[in-house]
Amino acid sequence: MLKRLFDLITSLVLIILFLPIMIITAILIKLTIGSPVLFHQVRPGLHEKPFTLIKFRTMSNAKGKDGKLLEDHERLTGFGKFVRSVSLDELPQLFNVLKGELSLVGPRPLLMDYLPLYNDEQKRRHHVKPGITGWAQVNGRNAISWEETFQLDLYYVDNYSFKLDIKILWLTVVKVFKREGVAEEGHVTKSAFTGNSQCDSSRSVEHDTF
Numbered sequence: 001m002l003k004r005l006f007d008l009i010t011s012l013v014l015i016i017l018f019l020p021i022m023i024i025t026a027i028l029i030k031l032t033i034g035s036p037v038l039f040h041q042v043r044p045g046l047h048e049k050p051f052t053l054i055k056f057r058t059m060s061n062a063k064g065k066d067g068k069l070l071e072d073h074e075r076l077t078g079f080g081k082f083v084r085s086v087s088l089d090e091l092p093q094l095f096n097v098l099k100g101e102l103s104l105v106g107p108r109p110l111l112m113d114y115l116p117l118y119n120d121e122q123k124r125r126h127h128v129k130p131g132i133t134g135w136a137q138v139n140g141r142n143a144i145s146w147e148e149t150f151q152l153d154l155y156y157v158d159n160y161s162f163k164l165d166i167k168i169l170w171l172t173v174v175k176v177f178k179r180e181g182v183a184e185e186g187h188v189t190k191s192a193f194t195g196n197s198q199c200d201s202s203r204s205v206e207h208d209t210f
Contacts, residue, residue: 002162007104011097018091025056025088032079033060038092043109046129051101053109056089087176093132105165106131107153110193117195125153128160135164138171146193 026037039057042050058080062070069075076084083089096102102109109130118125136144136152144152156164 003103003165004100006162006165007097007100010104011094015094015098018094021088022091025083025091028079029056029058029083033057033077039089042112043130044112044115044126045101045109046126048115048123048126050112051096051109053096053102054092056083056092058083058089090132097132103129103131105133105156105168107134107156108137114193117193121154122150124157125150128157133168133172135168138168138175141175 029037037057039055041053041055043053045051058077059072059075060077060080062075064070093102097104106129107125134153135156136149139152140148
């Protein structure tokens with residue numbers, strides 16, 4: 001109850017504080033990338049229950065001659081890179097927190113496609129509500145391997161405390177200002193998870209910056 005109350009009050013305050021920035025960001029995305037301004041994607045939440053995650057869009061819908069979307073690095077715009085580098089694309093998720101679908105802190109909600117690929121241990125990351133930021137995000141973000149990401153997620157599941165949440169939130173602010181670990185080497189953000197840590201660069205998905 002304390003965690004939910006903290007999420008509710010903090011997300012409401014942050015929405016009010018960042019509303020002018022969100023409005024300006026939305027206008028600039030509209031002008032540089034086009035519509036829609038927001039990116040919606042179904043993600044697994046607590047106990048794998050699906051919910052719709054919202055973020056600012058950073059990629060265009062440019063397609064090749066075959067009618068398929070171009071690779072991520074070809075669709076990521078200059079302004080989109082900036083938005084990702086300072087994590088502005090994550091701000092709309094405060095509304096997910098307000099609705100109770102996300103927490104401020106918890107394992108990042110990944111793709112629905114990944115659910116069948118998890119082993120029993122990795123599935124435990126869904127025993128807590130996912131978050132905008134988490135232990136994995138302040139310990140490498142997208143620059144670490146999937147194995148390390150899951151290990152850090154499970155550490156949070158097993159060691160959750162209000163004190164740890166406050167520590168993660170503080171470290172998140174530091175990481176955002178330093179712009180560390182925004183992308184895995186050779187990728188726009190992070191390679192797709194295939195169940196055995198093999199990169200699948202052919203997949204075109206909008207990965208998280210956080």
